[in-house]
C-alpha cells in the first residue's frame with residue numbers, strides 16, 4: 001500500500017524524539033516535516049537523523065522571508081539536504097519567490113499564504129482586513145505567477161485556491177484536526193477527510209499524531225480514514 005499523502009510535523013524538543021516519531025510514522029505517510037524548532041537546535045544533521053534509511057520525502061519548513069538575495073542564498077545553503085519541499089512566506093513577494101525557485105530547481109518551493117493560526121480578527125489587526133480567503137487567494141495567484149510549484153493554505157480555503165490556480169499546483173494544508181481533536185493554536189481548521197475531499201494534495205499533521213500515545217497507530221488511523229474517503233469519492237490515495 002502506498003503511504004498516505006500526509007506530512008507529519010516533527011515539532012520535537014530533541015533529536016531522539018524526532019527520530020523515534022519519524023520511524024513510527026514513516027511506514028504510513030509519504031512525508032515528514034522538519035521545522036524551525038528542530039532545525040534551529042540541531043542544524044542540517046537533523047535531516048539525516050529523521051530520514052534514516054527510509055525513502056520518505058523531507059519537507060523542510062523554514063518559512064524563509066527576507067530580501068530576494070538573502071532568501072536565494074539560504075535556499076542554496078540547504079540544497080545539499082535534498083528537501084522535496086522548502087517553504088517561503090508568500091508575503092516576501094514575487095521576486096523573492098522566483099529567486100528561491102531558481103536557486104533550488106530540484107526542490108518544490110511552497111509559498112505559505114496566510115498562516116492557519118490567524119483568524120479574520122488577527123488579519124484585520126495586521127492590516128489585511130477581510131475574509132482570510134481573499135488574502136489567501138491573492139497571495140496564491142501572485143506566488144504561482146512568480147513560479148511557486150506548491151502553496152500552503154488552510155483546508156478552509158483549499159477548494160477556492162484550487163479554483164484559482166488549477167490542477168497542477170501542489171496544495172498543502174496544515175490546520176488539520178481529526179473530529180474530536182482540539183484545535184490548539186490553529187484558527188482555520190478542518191478534518192483530514194474534508195481537506196482531502198476539497199482538493200488538498202498533502203495534509204500537514206503534527207500534534208494529533210505526535211501527541212498521541214502511539215504515533216504510529218495515529219498516523220495509520222488517519223491514513224486509513226483518507227483511503228476510505230478516497231474510495232467513496234473519485235480520488236486515489
Ligand SMILES: O=C(O)c1cc(=O)[nH]c(=O)n1[C@@H]1O[C@H](COP(=O)(O)O)[C@@H](O)[C@H]1O
Pocket residue numbers: 009010011035061063087112114115116117152153174175176184186204205206207208
Ligand atoms: O508551513 C507550515 O507547515 C505551516 C503553515 C501554516 O500556515 N500553519 C501551520 O501550522 N504550519 C505548520 O504545520 C504544523 C501544524 O502542526 P499541528 O498544529 O501540531 O498539526 C506546524 O509544524 C506548523 O509549523
